[in-house]
Amino acid sequence: MISFTGGLVLFAALLHASWNAMLHGNHDRLLSMTWMSVAIAAVSTVVILFTPWPVSKAWPYIVTSGLVHIVYNVTLVRSYRRSDLAQAYPIARGSSPLLVTLGAAFFAHEAIGPLHALGITMISGGIIAIALQGRHVSRASVLAALTTGATIALYTVIDGIGVRLSGGQALAYTAWMFLFYRLMPVLFVAKRGLAALWTPARTAPMALGSSLVGGLVSIAAYGIVIWALQSGAMGAVSALRETSVVFAVLIGRVFLREAVSAKRWLACVVVAAGAVCLGL
Template sequence: MLSYTGGIVLLAAMLHATWNAMLHGNRDRFLSMTWMSIAIAAVATLVIVASPLPARASWPYIVASGLVHGFYNASLVRSYRRNDLALAYPIARGSSPLLVTLGAALFAHEAIGPVHALGIAMISGGICAIALLGRRVSRSGALAALTTGATIALYTVIDGMGVRVSDGQSVAYTAWMFLFYWLTPVYFIALRGVAPLRASLRDEPMALGSSLMGGLVSIAAYGIVIWALQSGAMGTVSALRETSVVFAVLIGRVFLRETVSVTRWIACLIVAAGAVCLGI
């Protein structure tokens, strides 16, 4: 049976899948991500005003993570221009737990047991299978996905190490890190100007609303992950978080009436079995 922390991380995974589904129908992903980032950064600003400062030792990690998140967002926006990213992106989510486990072992000297290692491998393998079954991903698309996975792993390890020296201030740590999300609208305006933001306020209230709500759900989802990283093994937390891909399949089947093949259901069961292994 999963621990309390594991259950909360699975909730974060469901939230992560939810905001991705909310943004799925928006045509301009760059614009949507910009509004989402504005919502995240605005909430972070409010939390900072009401929260104590994290311990001094955590500040290098906050800055590093904030910058890596900015690079991740910019890289993701560029990658969305590739037609096969929707096929390749689950590879990023699947590869990141293995990379997090390796990074945690190298930099935080974490060790995990064989059952948990099996669980992480099953989750990573199952998620990659969900992406690849019946599909072909180009070399450039696969490279973009693996690069994204490495970026996800990098900020996860940074946050895992940083929150542990924040003197228990996971909320403040998260808020200060998310403050860097103000860089995304700055990046957007530098490339496309203010006019598209103004136009979306007037012409696309539904898309705007889903983007802002997605930002709120996103900050809750990753805030839970950072809280869990205080005491949980980084690879385990990362693997449970990436079960969001399975939740996305379920949401697509139930709410969006998407077709799911038998082999993809089997891959989902492998991911679920891996989650059970992490709960043993």
């Protein structure tokens, strides 16, 4: 049976798929990601006023993770420019659990049992199968999605180690890390100008609103994951989180009208079976 922590991570997976669908559903994804980042940074600014100052050992990880997350945001937008949600999202998410497991073993000396290793492999394999079935996948699309997956694995390992060094201050760690999202609007303005940032407030208030909501959903989703990384094996937490791909397939089918084949549904079952292995 999935533990309480595992259940929360599954809920985070649903939240994660939801904000990715919000991002993918907006026409200008860089602009949408920027406004999501504004919401994330605003919430983080409030939270740090009511949480203790992170311990010194955690700061290198907070800073590094914050900067890697900015790179992740940019690569995620690029991958969505080249592929639909049901393709780019699974490749990016499916490649990360195995990389996280290797990174955790090398940098944090984590070891996992055979059943959990099987679960991680099933989830990663099923997720990548979801992406590759029934369509041509260009080399550029795969490269963009794999780059995103590598950044996911990198910040997950960084945060897994960093939050364990934070002395139980997961909320403070998360808030200070997300404060770096202030850099996204700076980068956007440098690229397109201040007027382009504020135009949606007048011309597309609904899209702007969905981006702000997506930012709130995003900070809740990854905040849960960071909390789980304090005690759970990084590879297992990462793999369980990436079951969000199954939710993304459902969201893509129901709300974005993306086609889902029988083979893709079967791959979703494999992912779900892998999640069960992690819960045993």
